[in-house]
Structure formats: structure tokens, C-alpha cells
Amino acid sequence: MRITDLKGTVELANGTRMPYLGLGVFQTPNNEIKNAVHAALDFGYRHIDTAAFYENEDGLGEAIKSHSISRKEIFITSKVWNTDQGYDETIRAFGESLKKLQTDYLDLYLVHWPIKGKYTDTWRALETLYEEGRIRAIGVSNFLQHHLEDVMATGKIVPMVNQMEFHPHLVQQDLIDFCKKHSIQYEAWSPLMQGGIFEIDLLKDLSEKYSKSIAQIVLRWDLQKGVVTIPKSVKKNRIEENASIFDFEISEEDMKKIDALDCNERIGPHPDKI
Numbered sequence: 001m002r003i004t005d006l007k008g009t010v011e012l013a014n015g016t017r018m019p020y021l022g023l024g025v026f027q028t029p030n031n032e033i034k035n036a037v038h039a040a041l042d043f044g045y046r047h048i049d050t051a052a053f054y055e056n057e058d059g060l061g062e063a064i065k066s067h068s069i070s071r072k073e074i075f076i077t078s079k080v081w082n083t084d085q086g087y088d089e090t091i092r093a094f095g096e097s098l099k100k101l102q103t104d105y106l107d108l109y110l111v112h113w114p115i116k117g118k119y120t121d122t123w124r125a126l127e128t129l130y131e132e133g134r135i136r137a138i139g140v141s142n143f144l145q146h147h148l149e150d151v152m153a154t155g156k157i158v159p160m161v162n163q164m165e166f167h168p169h170l171v172q173q174d175l176i177d178f179c180k181k182h183s184i185q186y187e188a189w190s191p192l193m194q195g196g197i198f199e200i201d202l203l204k205d206l207s208e209k210y211s212k213s214i215a216q217i218v219l220r221w222d223l224q225k226g227v228v229t230i231p232k233s234v235k236k237n238r239i240e241e242n243a244s245i246f247d248f249e250i251s252e253e254d255m256k257k258i259d260a261l262d263c264n265e266r267i268g269p270h271p272d273k274i
């Protein structure tokens, strides 16, 4: 996997191009989001990941509007929250997200979690919005293989993205392989384990070996595995650090060593228990 700059994109199943690296904004409050997003855009990020649940879509909308980079150059993802699932509810929630974000389309809209008895109807709503041209790509988040199979059996469109908890302690390689087989782009949430990666000895060793920070080692590992990644930070220096991962390559041997840290350990909920 050779991705050589921050503008590197992957082509989704429908031809839409999605930047490999984005800024996550979970737990970025409205009063901090402008600084964070402007720092990211200034440094070259063109991809921001939010959700209705994060309660900062309005702050993000303001941040984008007040920056000189035009809306169409920025890839914006949002997600329909669990309490808004169902066909009509999703159509309405989508409208609210657009309004808050001050935009008339989204680049990517995701079903945030596979809520039992609801997610196939929610998916139908995303298909409608996509067919109406209001979303450039549609996908899911926190969907295991059986959830994906349900949607693929009942829907018309195969999800284009699956955004999952993914870091050195939770790889789920079988799910990645399933997604790859069906042209579903895998995307990592909590790629830094919300700070947990900094305690892992092997990563400390690799950080010294490559003269890169632990965050940079892990985010580069994401890219070399073909996984889109969206680290969150509100600090300018870390926003820059997290995107400075295009000037080195992790050897195959070291990639395997990081893979071997997998212990199926989650920091978030199990998708079947939500």
C-alpha cells in the first residue's frame, strides 16, 4: 500500500473518492471545533468525521463555512443516531444534520449502530437519500458480518463503507476480509485506542526504530492495511503529527508484529450488545 501524501484517497464502490486520513470530532465541543477544524484544513486534511450523536454538527458547519477552503473540497461524514432509526425517522434526522452542517449534501452518511429490528429500514432510507443525490456515498458503522449480510439480502445497494472500532488490540481480520471481498471500505474508529496505544511496549520500540511517534506508527499501520483512519485531536501540534505519516513505510515484518498485538479487546460496546 503506497499512499504518499495527505491528499491520498481511496475509490469507493460507486467511484466516490474518500481521503484515507480524516479528523474525528467525537468529544470535540462546539467551542473548540472551529480551532481544531481550521488547524486540520490548514495542514491539508480534507475529511472530517462527525455524527448527530456528537452534538457538534452546528459547530462543524460554522467552522467549514468560516474557512477559505470550499465545501466541495471537504469530505464530510455524519451518522444517523440510534434513537432516530427507522425509515421516516432517518429521512428527518438526515435533514436536521444537513441544516446544522449548513450544507445541501453529505459525502458519506452512515448507520451508526445496527439497532435490532430497525437497521434494514434505516438502510432503505439511506438508499432513498442516495438515489435522490443528497449523499455521495452511503455506509454503515459497527456492522459485523451477519449485519452486513442482512442489509445485502434485503437492500438494493451494498454498503460502501463499514466504520469499525479498529486498533492494534482489535483487528477483526475476518471482517476486514469479508468487507474487501464485497468492496466495502473498512474505516477505523478510535484508531489510537483513545490514548491506550501509548502503553504498548512493541509500539514504543517501533517508535524508536522509525523515529516516529507511537501515534504515527499506528496511523501508518492503518494506511498500509488499506484502512481509512480518523484520529481525533483538538491540539494543533497533534493534528499535524497525526497527519505526518506519509514520509516513511513500516516493513512487512513489523506490520505483522503489530497485527500480532490483536487480542480482540474492545474499548467500545460489542455491536451485538447495543
Ligand SMILES: NC(=O)C1=CN([C@@H]2O[C@H](COP(=O)(O)OP(=O)(O)OC[C@H]3O[C@@H](n4cnc5c(N)ncnc54)[C@H](OP(=O)(O)O)[C@@H]3O)[C@@H](O)[C@H]2O)C=CC1
Pocket (backbone or CB within 6 Å): 023, 024, 025, 026, 027, 049, 050, 112, 141, 142, 163, 164, 188, 189, 190, 191, 192, 193, 194, 195, 213, 215, 230, 231, 232, 233, 234, 235, 238, 239, 241, 242, 268
Ligand atoms: N462509529 C462509531 O461508533 C465511532 C466513531 N468514532 C469516530 O472516530 C474518531 C476517533 O476516535 P476517538 O474515540 O475520538 O479516539 P482516538 O483513538 O482518535 O483518540 C483520541 C484521543 O487521543 C488523544 N490524541 C490524539 N492524537 C494524539 C497524539 N498524537 N498523541 C497523544 N494523544 C493523542 C486525543 O486527545 P486531544 O484531543 O487532547 O489531543 C484524544 O484523547 C472519533 O472522533 C469519531 O469521529 C469514535 C468512536 C465510535
Ligand SMILES: O=C1CO[C@H](CO)[C@@H](O)[C@@H]1O
Pocket (backbone or CB within 6 Å): 026, 051, 053, 112, 268, 269
Ligand atoms: O461514535 C460514538 C462515540 O463513542 C460512543 C461511546 O463509546 C459510541 O457509542 C459512539 O458510537
